[in-house]
Amino acid sequence: MNTYSLAIILVIFASFFQGTFGLGMKYIAPLKWEAWWLIQSFVAMIAVPVIWAFIVIPDLCGVIAATDSNTFWTAALYGFLWGIGGILFGVSVEKTGISITYGIVMGLAASMGCIIPLFQIEGAFSQPSFPIILVGVLLLLVGVAITAVAGVKRDKLKSSNSNATNKSIKLGVLIAVASGVLSAFLNVGFSNAAPVAKIAVDNYDVSTQNASLASWVVVLIGAFAMNGGYAIFRLIKNNTWSSFKVNNSKKAYMWAVVTGIFWFAALGVYGQGAALMGDLGPVIGWPILLGLALIISNFWAYRAGEWNNANGPFRILMGGLAILITAICILGYANY
Template sequence: MDTYFLAIILILFASFFQGTFGLGMKYMAPLKWEAWWLLHSFIAMIVVPGIWAFIAIPDLLAVIAQTDNDTLLLAAFFGFLWGIGGILFGVSVEKTGISITYGIVMGLAASMGSVIPLFQIEGALSQPSFPTIMIGVVLLLVGVAITAVAGVQRDRLKAENDSMDKSIKLGVIIAVASGILSAFLNIGFSNAAPVAQVAVAEYGVGTQNASLASWVVVLPGAFAMNGGYAIFRLIQNNSWGSYKNPNSGKAYKWAILAGIFWFAALGVYGQGAALMGNLGPVIGWPILLGLALIISNIWGYRSGEWKNAAKPFRVLLIGLAVLIIAICILGYANY
């Protein structure tokens, strides 16, 4: 199979996981948010990537030990910044609603997470694919904006009052900060490339599997923020007893499944991006998030979120069509 075609297939699979893992958040009860989130983030950011990476790279610890400390610290720091963005996402949702927040965050995370690694490549402006990539990224932003507008129109039809209007400006500012910080997950992965290079050059690991080493050094920083904040909430609210709630088996199951799906998205995406070469994080990341947005809306439609909202749904279809065109352009950019 052609390497680039295989890379695209892998990112398609990753997008399915990315667009699906959020379904688990509908099954938090009877666990408190912080109890569910601590378990979920530990599975997603520590357990699954660690087990997968050790299976694929038996000498993982030696690979990490041989990598420059500055690279490791920077990668973990970028992961920590992404973690802050994730917490701000939740704050913004409380103030503006999921549709506005999701649109802003996805658009900024996809575009900045693509453009910043692009400009870190030496001679980025002279890359033959540079104009095509920029056109694809701009179209992706347009598509995300249209889907956000559709979501806002849908929510207005269902809202009984406009109680969020007073806090919407602050919510938008927080969402912008979340979107910028959320881009650092991919920036961290891109800057952790030296770890994967050591695995390939010194230990004969395949390019696909070597990408897992990059995630292993980025995600502890992400967990430090997510897990730390969850523990803070558990202490603040004295909600440790939530773990003992009866009939919480389904919540535990979905916390684990959502964690597996969350890293499956990143792990498979990383393998696809690695096969694309230097431009993998530049092109693969916006494709991942764009397709994930499409898939999450498909799940939303199936669950009845767009019921009795015919006009907003037509707007959504326009946005999804623009996203598909943008994804095709980005896919072509590195062909």
């Protein structure tokens, strides 16, 4: 198997985790959201990436210590900004519903997370694959938009009443746009943390594939500062520390840990695949990851019966997923 084929397989494998980890969020009760989120984010953004990186990188602390401070703080800042996007996602859902929010956020996160790293590459416009990448990203946006429309039509069939006013919907859409742009910064941070991985490769003889984990450790320090910090703020504000001791919470704790493991498994495996793709790895791999994750998450939704009695919207969904698959194939070919 050649290197590029392995890279694509890794990204496909990562998309399974990305499209599946959200299932665990159905099992937050009886814990309060902030208690569950603190555990999940610590496992996802600190425990798993640090442990995994320590296993495959002989001197992780030495790698990070040798990193230029500007690179370190820039990558961590992008992780922090992504964390803000995650919080805004929840606010938008409350105002506009999951379908509209998810469609906007996924589309912007996939496209912006691809285009920004591309433009940061010297001579991006002269890249032979540049027009192919643009076609792939545009098709991806169309596919995401169609799946969002299908979701909205499905929700209308299930509920003819809407509690949101037009004003709150417009505000929710604006918040979703902000969330989508900020959500792209997770991949931008990974791309900008490439010098961290280079130190691991050059100075510690770590494989390119495993060195990517050092990049994630730096980015996710910033991500956890936002996510963990916000959860602690909620715990203090709502005085919900006692939630950690609530009865019958064993299942919620288990799913918080499992969700955290799956969340970083997606990023860790994706990072390895993107590293094997070379300079265009974050450009090509990121939209493939999110596009496939959207397909997988809809598969789980179908299995859970969320598309029952919605034949018309389901046909629209199938058309959107077909376009997504076409876009993914084009993006995969762009760096071949």
